[in-house]
Amino acid sequence: MSLELSSLEKTLAVPLSHRAASKAHPDLLNDVKAIELVNHLDYDFSIFEQRFTAEDSLRSAARARQFDDKLRAYISTHPDATIADLGVGLDTAFYRVDNRSIESYDLDLLSVIALRKQLLPETDR
8 A cells, every 4th residue: 555645644654664663673562563554555664764773763662662561551450441642643552552441542633544544444442
């Protein structure tokens, strides 16, 4: 699938690319969905290799891991939690922390949500 984005929407490709690059460090962040998306999309993610270092990708993956750890800790004490992800882009945290009970609401630009629905179909939660 071809990924055509406006200037503003292109910002969603950077963290997606960083999370997918973490495949070299699965103990840090194992973002299978991000890897699937990057492999599936017809988009030149190599442009980020010119702008960002491997350390940038590791920092981004570490940041995602910290958010995941905080979410998991919260979910462990609130298993039926509702989570709202503002400016969700193509974030895949839901797939990494899902306990099969949480509900998640994704908020972003209408065009981004339309793209997200094509790539990451909504669940009943």
